Amino acid sequence: MRYAHTVERVRAAEAALMARLPQGALMQRAAAGLAATCARALSDLRGSVYGSRVVVLAGSGDNGGDALYAGARLARRGAGVAAVLLTPEKAHRGGLAALRAAGGTVVHGRGEGEQRIERADLVLDGIVGIGGQGGLRPEAVPFAAAAQRARERGGALVVAVDLPSGVDADTGEVHGAAVRADVTVTFGTHKPGLLVDPGAEYAGVVRLVDIGLGPELGEGRPGGRAAVEALQHADLAALLPVPTAESDKYRRGVLGVAAGSARYPGAAVLAVAGALHGGAGAVRYAGSAAEEVVRRFPETLVTSGGPAQTGRVQAWVVGPGLGDGPEAHRALDEALADDVPVLVDADGLTLLAQRGPVALEGRRAPVLLTPHAGEATRLLAAVHRGEPAEEVAHARLRHAVRLAEAYGAVVLLKGSTTVVVPAPAESARVHSARYREWPSFPVAGGTPVRVNPTGTPWLATAGSGDVLSGITGSLLAAGLAPVDAASAAAYLHGLAARTAAAGRSGTVPVAGAEPQGAPVTALEVAAAVRAAWRSVRAAG
């Protein structure tokens, strides 16, 4: 598992650790790790650190201090290091003295600063770290722009210190300008904003430097009190259901799929395709696309009636391609009336948004909502004034948490970074009338939010969401808890898309890297789930 902690937790852990260490020890650990990463990168880029041109962008806080000390270490190895100080009178004293003592220089004036940045081999972004508030301040913006020009024209490497300046550490939100980094060297633990877009995209490849915070952060457990966590191959291998000698198809789980309509039969086929590859023992399909489904997948048990006419299932997927007619409403009602976990997707979400959270009242078994930003906007509009979908996409954690709180449901919010939020602890369904303030992220005392590390923009293709519903439903039917089913399915789905696009299996995701290979269709993603599953089990 990869864990991320909020600024508040990091500060508390740092304070506890610093109380036991000599002054400045933590900053030296951070600077040493940072300089080592930069030195490796410079060696790869130019053959050696000696003679390379490094510019340190230093703000007035400890983030600037880290950058200046790291600059000093690089200068001692023969790099030409120049510092651009955002507020010279407040620059970190010790860091600046160390840089000067190592032969580094200070650049004066904006023009010269920008020129130096544009000619640099490596730019260290130490403008602001976890102490940042809001977007980049105006005086920092031209330097961030110069660093971007240096990347684009000169092939300079931009290395962010702790996090790219301008990215919100706790949420990944970016308000205004921010530094775009190739590599981010972060200290002690990941910050949520490094794992969630848009912040994750600004961060590039993230390297974690151990500064000894682990025991303070974890409180005896790995990842203790993390706000965000991301599954890795080994976690997934432990979650995936594998049949035993005693298994039969019922014990492996039976999933019901209520999807598709005369107008959208394809959605039914795609959801069933996902379901059949997701690990359940059997898939029952209920709806008007029964003929198409069984023609394509003869292993499906079908009925042209609704969920109430279907035999026993252990979970339902309801919604993809259902349309909005009376049959669609009936399918949603009948699925929700069954006392098993229900995943609501696509048109099912649009119907649910018309009714609001009250439609889920009285249910005991879990509900899992899987909206994209547009559907999330509609669901939120039922309990709150509407917000445009871009707002949801740019503040993913906040809106997914809001949705989970408002509907008392597990939420998987799709998009560039898919996030999975657990249902609120006690069923606190909130109605517009008594609604005062939205909960903020992270939820106090809450379980961590899962973010998916395997996503790829190749998935932005029609019908891939239907496939995801099927995979998730299958894992739910197999008995996984909703948060595990949703996050494991998103992981497999992303890995399958990467595998299908690259034409080979087992591709391990690299953050910030350009997507490999060629376009894929939704059905090809479903077919590649098997290869993704294999590569996960092989690594686990």
Ligand SMILES: NC(=O)C1=CN([C@@H]2O[C@H](COP(=O)(O)OP(=O)(O)OC[C@H]3O[C@@H](n4cnc5c(N)ncnc54)[C@H](O)[C@@H]3O)[C@@H](O)[C@H]2O)[C@@H](O)CC1
């Ligand atoms: N506290 C610790 O023990 C450690 C902290 N470390 C470093 O210290 C950093 C935190 O240091 P600080 O608490 O001094 O805070 P920062 O250095 O992150 O930021 C504070 C400074 O940035 C300015 N600032 C705030 N928002 C800004 C914005 N939007 N645009 C431009 N400037 C802005 C503030 O005026 C303030 O001077 C971490 O990110 C990490 O790099 C590391 O050295 C490891 C140990």
Ligand SMILES: Nc1ncnc2c1ncn2[C@@H]1O[C@H](COP(=O)(O)OP(=O)(O)O)[C@@H](O)[C@H]1O
């Ligand atoms: N830019 C992107 N990067 C990564 N994944 C994406 C991106 N855009 C969409 N996706 C993924 O593609 C899938 C699309 O699902 P959805 O929006 O429901 O489409 P459809 O209704 O056509 O199936 C989701 O899994 C989503 O997370």
Ligand SMILES: [K+]
């Ligand atoms: K920074």
